[in-house]
Amino acid sequence: MALSSVIRDLKLSLSFSWTSCAITALGAWILGLATLAVYRLYLSPLSKFPGPKLAALSKWYEAYYELVRIGKFSREIDRMHDVYGPIVRVTPYEVHIKDSQFYNGFYGYRDIEKHGWDVKIGNGNSILTTVHSDVHRRRRAALNPMFSRRSVMNLVPVIHDKLELLCKRFDEYVEGHKPINLTKAFPALTGDIMMEYFFGFTYSHVEAPGFLSFHEAYMGFISSSHIATQFPWFLPLMDSIPDSIVMRFFPLLASLIRLKQRAKAELTHPQDQWDLVGRSIKGQTTNESSRHTIIDQMLQSDLPPSDLTQQRITDEAQVIIAAGVETSSICLTVGTFHIVNTPHIFTRLHQELVQAFPPNNANRRYIPELIELEKLPYLKACIQEALRLSYGMSSRNPRVYAGRELRYKEWTIPAGTPVAMTVVDVCHDEAIFPDSHSFIPERWLGNPKTHDGESLEHYLITFGRGPRSCIGINVAMSEIAMTLGTMFRWYKFDLYESDITDVRYEHDWHLPVPRLDSLGLRLTMTKVDN
Numbered sequence: 438m439a440l441s442s443v444i445r446d447l448k449l450s451l452s453f454s455w456t457s458c459a460i461t462a463l464g465a466w467i468l469g470l471a472t473l474a475v476y477r478l479y480l481s482p483l484s485k486f487p488g489p490k491l492a493a494l495s496k497w498y499e500a501y502y503e504l505v506r507i508g509k510f511s512r513e514i515d516r517m518h519d520v521y522g523p524i525v526r527v528t529p530y531e532v533h534i535k536d537s538q539f540y541n542g543f544y545g546y547r548d549i550e551k552h553g554w555d556v557k558i559g560n561g562n563s564i565l566t567t568v569h570s571d572v573h574r575r576r577r578a579a580l581n582p583m584f585s586r587r588s589v590m591n592l593v594p595v596i597h598d599k600l601e602l603l604c605k606r607f608d609e610y611v612e613g614h615k616p617i618n619l620t621k622a623f624p625a626l627t628g629d630i631m632m633e634y635f636f637g638f639t640y641s642h643v644e645a646p647g648f649l650s651f652h653e654a655y656m657g658f659i660s661s662s663h664i665a666t667q668f669p670w671f672l673p674l675m676d677s678i679p680d681s682i683v684m685r686f687f688p689l690l691a692s693l694i695r696l697k698q699r700a701k702a703e704l705t706h707p708q709d710q711w712d713l714v715g716r717s718i719k720g721q722t723t724n725e726s727s728r729h730t731i732i733d734q735m736l737q738s739d740l741p742p743s744d745l746t747q748q749r750i751t752d753e754a755q756v757i758i759a760a761g762v763e764t765s766s767i768c769l770t771v772g773t774f775h776i777v778n779t780p781h782i783f784t785r786l787h788q789e790l791v792q793a794f795p796p797n798n799a800n801r802r803y804i805p806e807l808i809e810l811e812k813l814p815y816l817k818a819c820i821q822e823a824l825r826l827s828y829g830m831s832s833r834n835p836r837v838y839a840g841r842e843l844r845y846k847e848w849t850i851p852a853g854t855p856v857a858m859t860v861v862d863v864c865h866d867e868a869i870f871p872d873s874h875s876f877i878p879e880r881w882l883g884n885p886k887t888h889d890g891e892s893l894e895h896y897l898i899t900f901g902r903g904p905r906s907c908i909g910i911n912v913a914m915s916e917i918a919m920t921l922g923t924m925f926r927w928y929k930f931d932l933y934e935s936d937i938t939d940v941r942y943e944h945d946w947h948l949p950v951p952r953l954d955s956l957g958l959r960l961t962m963t964k965v966d967n
């Protein structure tokens with residue numbers, strides 16, 4: 438009897454102490470949460486900024502819109518501005534400003550730091566994702582020579598050759614009376630151009646049946662950027678998982694997270710970017726031409742050894758190629774849709790091109806010269822409008838003024854606070870771009886000014902502004918002008934089972950993404966005889 442009652446008493450006292458431990462822990466947790474809530478709502482230096490209390494309380498507010506509603510927090514921020522005015526607190530730590538007049542000055546500051554991209558995109562050593570302004574300056578300076586107008590003119594023959602190949606593919610679709618999917622064709626083109634520019638060879642995506650590209654892999658990757666923002670351990674974890682497992686469970690992410698370019702079985706090229714960079718570092722060139730490439734430029738630069746490791750250069754390769762492939766092809770897709778969808782725009786553009794590039798003696802198609810294309814006002818206006826409605830990126834873009842307070846109107850934002858603005862807000866500022874959702878190239882003609890006397894171009898901020906703005910602008914403008922110039926000089930198009938919802942921004946995955954069940958922009962086409 439004695440032994441069994443001792444055991445019973447012991448069990449009782451053990452269960453009592455477990456229960457009380459659990460209750461104490463729960464109580465401490467609730468107290469901690471309550472203290473945090475009071476701090477965030479009433480004591481934090483950001484508590485004076487307007488905005489929804491829930492957003493100030495927890496990042497789960499953002500998580501709900503990004504993860505459950507799939508990339509809709511940008512839209513929610515827009516709604517907050519309608520309710521609370523031009524400055525709002527959008528998370529416990531961050532404020533957002535919607536004011537087109539403030540954009541250029543805000544991003545133009547020299548020592549601005551860029552927070553969060555290293556977490557959401559990974560590849561933290563690329564210029565796009567580097568946090569600190571001094572490190573970024575050094576890395577960007579080493580790349581600058583490759584992106585000057587002069588260097589890009591050396592790339593023009595490559596763009597020319599790839600367009601020749603694309604036109605051959607167009608002809609196949611014309612002759613076969615088959616619709617072409619430009620959401621697949623454009624990234625194949627821009628991908629081949631970027632691979633040539635970075636490594637000096639291509640995977641011949643334009644020539645592949647049905648067009649291959651990195652597009653689906655990139656989309657798979659950036660769709661995870663919201664997960665990575667909420668759970669910063671996500672990308673490092675993916676990176677630490679063996680290739681075979683990632684390939685099995687995350688076939689699209691695998692190609693980028695594991696530094697591979699073999700997202701699909703069809704892409705089975707024997708090399709990947711990690712190996713390509715490794716070979717280049719050892720002096721075994723990947724360059725199949727005599728052209729100077731971006732990787733040559735990096736290896737010959739005076740960057741310190743820490744910036745020339747295989748990991749660092751691979752990060753750079755992936756980001757530069759991705760940045761070059763997706764943004765340009767989104768702009769081409771958006772521009773093409775609107776030109777084809779609006780007969781008077783197509784007619785005016787086509788006539789301008791026929792006049793500038795008349796039929797030649799042999800009556801053969803030719804790729805228009807970039808220098809001549811750049812003189813055409815209506816083509817330029819169409820490109821500007823395509824840039825405006827493709828946004829470059831759709832997400833907010835936080836910056837930190839390290840060690841310095843930031844003034845916005847009557848507000849003083851504490852030093853070190855992430856402050857963000859959003860390109861889409863400026864592109865749809867009705868005071869600057871009336872009827873902003875419509876594609877109206879005419880708004881750009883004749884050097885127009887806005888109501889505040891600024892040139893309209895001052896507000897075309899699709900390439901960003903300031904020291905972190907797009908380094909690839911000359912490449913992008915050249916390939917877009919040459920592609921649209923060639924297409925609308927020599928072909929006519931009709932939409933095929935496609936409409937505005939195949940190109941219109943619906944989800945913010947950092948890049949603007951249309952409805953998720955879109956099959957892409959599909960067109961039928963005919964050749965122009967002369």
Ligand code: HEM
Nearest residue numbers: 564565760761764765768829899900901907908909912913
């Ligand atoms: C229509 C085409 C393009 C658009 C709209 C675009 C847009 C942008 C924007 C908005 C940024 C700035 C991001 C920020 O402020 O944080 C950026 C940066 C960048 N872009 Fe582009 N881009 C385009 C084409 C290209 C091309 C063709 C390349 C490569 C050849 C490229 C390479 C880069 C790189 C490397 C950065 C990072 C620059 C830095 O942080 O110093 N982009 N781009």
